[in-house]
Amino acid sequence: MATVTEPIIKNKREVLDRAVVRFAGDSGDGMQISGSQFTNTVALYGNDLATFPDFPAEIRAPAGTLPGVSGYQIQFSSSDIYTPGDSVDVLVAMNPAALKMNIRDLRPNGILIVNSDSFTDADLKKAQQTTNPLEDHSLDGYRLFAVGLEKLTHAALEGLGLDAKSMNRCKNFFALGMAYWLYNRSLEHTYHWLDDKFAKKPLLAEANKLALKAGYSYCEATEAFQVSYEIPPAKLAPGTYRNLSGNQALAMGFVAAARQAGLRLFLGSYPITPASDILHELSMYKNYGVTTFQAEDEIAAITSAIGAAYTGALALTTTSGPGMALKTEAMGLAVAVELPIVICDVQRGGPSTGLPTKTEQADLLQAMFARNSEAPIPILAASTPGDCFWVAMEACRIALKYMVPVIILSDGYLANGAEPWKIPSVDMLPKIPVHFVTDPEGFLPYKRDPQTLSRPWAIPGTPGLEHRVGGLEKQDVTGNVNYEPLNHERMVRLRAAKVEAVAQDVPDAVPAGDPDGDLLIVAWGSTYGSITAAMKAPRAEGVRVGHVHLRYLNPLPRNLGELFGRYRKVLVPEMNLGQLLLLLRAKYLVDAEGFNKIQGQPFKVAEMENKIHEVVSQNGAGAKR
């Protein structure tokens, strides 16, 4: 029997449920490209996934320095996942700075691939390292693979006639090739992508393909790794899927909403991180009847949108916190003239310029209250990158139905993070009816629909409907300028009642998990994934946990107040100092507790899980009113 030659299995292959990979390097090292290529490849293979690109605000900080480190993390799995993962299984570090900034997240005994060609004394100095971590045993707790990525890439590209700098730029594909080998992935998708991307520069396509292949072959030939891993496809609901980031999803949702409403889409926007990609995306969709206007400033961005809404477009403005601050007066105008616009705030760390590329949820109170006088605005928040699509459509629907400005809150984590998204069939998209008045008979600019309290939309160009609107207080029904005390109070109350009326479109809150018991978690926005993942273990251990994730923050679901009494405790996790908490305590007099993290980073699952245990094990007063 022993005489038959068995195929030599060089490496063991281990089947895993999930893995977390992070590519980290200099801003100029192409880590975002390696990460997104890896993502698309595992997505096409059918894994569930969540990603977390984390990059500095500086475009290119001095090469090799700590502020210049850019990272891209992905968790992919054969079962449902909700976050990009707490700790990293495989870390690729392209230089000492990337190593220093990221090593703390690598799990004990995790795989560490390091570009050993960038550990000269000068490199170490730039990373403020006094000793060489490749030699000082500080990495002994990990499976370290020091690989000369630059030399190996150069060797692979020899003969192509590229200069050293161009060859160096291919080393991220060498690293990507290694990651593909490690997780047993095909190179095909990335080959196609390179052919596409460098259609006009075939030599660069070839060079990157060679580097990718070389990285893959290096692992195979050197038997560097003892084991490669297999992560089978996830059992997702049947359907057609694509990978989708939050900003892409918002852009697509707006285009779809405009089509459902039969309106032109108008975006007035001013570039700001991390919202600019929505402007970029929508600028490509001109053949969908989309007008994008890159305004001279944030104020012109929203006021042009108000002008477009006045003229009958579905009008938007997209921004982040500092831009929101600049738009406040114009939001008040939209409230006063009762025109439908959607204001999308992709939140980032603040105050002021703050942390432009990092995530935070601290604009909720700004969205609620940052306007002069009484100027309520409905607010919706997206919970996952894919949810951004549905929230965009819903915000547009509400704006048009109630003739109100609507605010969408997203954040940097949702904006840049991606997940597999089941593509809906077009017939499933909500209908968005729109009515322009055309009949002058009995037309009055502020005569309201009794159910929605919305005023008629009478656009310029309609004969016989000439009328005036403006920021001065208006007489009820006629819309004429009016300063009478009782009329003013009536109008203030009507505008508030109109926003409250939106509640008739807000579905009742139904807690995920347990319908009553020990703990109710009430949250909003991008904390959805961490909370959903963190509830599993405590519930398996018998802790009764419910989770209400609020899509509608203003008005809140009508039944929300009834839920608090069903649980012993109420916990409100937020990436701020307790803004939803403040609203809930004020509105419901509920003794809820906050869980707050303001580090520019999303909650880890473990942090959330620990907090659940901590809160549940506390004695003393509960949340019940």
Add this chain to the structure above:
Amino acid sequence: MTPTAMPILTKKDFQTDQEVRWCPGCGDYAILSAVQAVFPELGIPREKFVVVSGIGCSSRFPYYMNTFGFHTIHGRAPAVATGVKLTNPDLEVWVATGDGDSLSIGGNHTIHALRRNVGIKVLMFNNRIYGLTKGQYSPTSEFGKKTKSTPFGSDSRPFNPLALVIGAETTFVARSVDVMQGHLKEVLKKAAAHRGSAYIEILQNCNIFNDGAWFYLTEKEARSEHIVNLEHGKPLIFGKNRDKGIRMNGLDLEIVQLGNGVRESDLLIHDEEYRNPAYAFMLAKMEELPGFPTPIGVLRSWGDIPRFEDTVNNQIKDVTEKRGVGEIEKLLHSGDTWEVR
């Protein structure tokens, strides 16, 4: 297009039932009257007019015009108007604004709407004072002017509004005067005929907070000596006896007495289409030279620069023709997709 009979419109059709709330004697009445007189003559249906304004006395204008009207917020009218024009380029959009609204809080929107050549007509009521807030100095108030906020004299050098908008690449730049109704109406008609951005400075008297600001050139006796009326293709002549002219001397302007060998043909012949931007700029700055009159009329009219709203909408049209009308189905499936069974 089937030709439909346009109803004959009159001045009355553009008046509203709203009580006009400007101070008695305010120059704004005269401007309102001129605009209401000109609009029916333009052959445009009333529902196509949109009057947009910001904040200030002048910005109450839309309430008194029986057209579509939008009284927006301080300084932002050009941006609102840009949104209107991009959405419906067929509308006839006029912006009513003042020296504070247009040049101070709204300076940024003013220059950007103008450099884009959005097809809006901006009527800038220049009374060199903040009226609605009761008498503070404005960006056009003279240096040293005593106002409520500058009791010891203004510390800021003023803008020359027309020089500013010429610098902003405005394709139609003109000036007129509230009390010169005939002239004002002619300028308004020319502005209406211009497709791109028009910026019209209207010298306007605030009889409460800055009475007489322009009297030195608008009083009947003073006009002929202190104003030169620019007419396309005609020499720059002024003076009670129309005996003074302006001509070029090297790169400078000089005033000359006609006669004694100086003929009209020696004078500067006004060309509102002249492409060297220095020309209109020189006219705008002329009044600052000692002894020179203030020019009124059209300083510049460049008719061949594409309108912003046309460029934007043509691009949408071109891309749509090239790629076909976008289908949502395709959009949702763009990029890499995979099937889960």
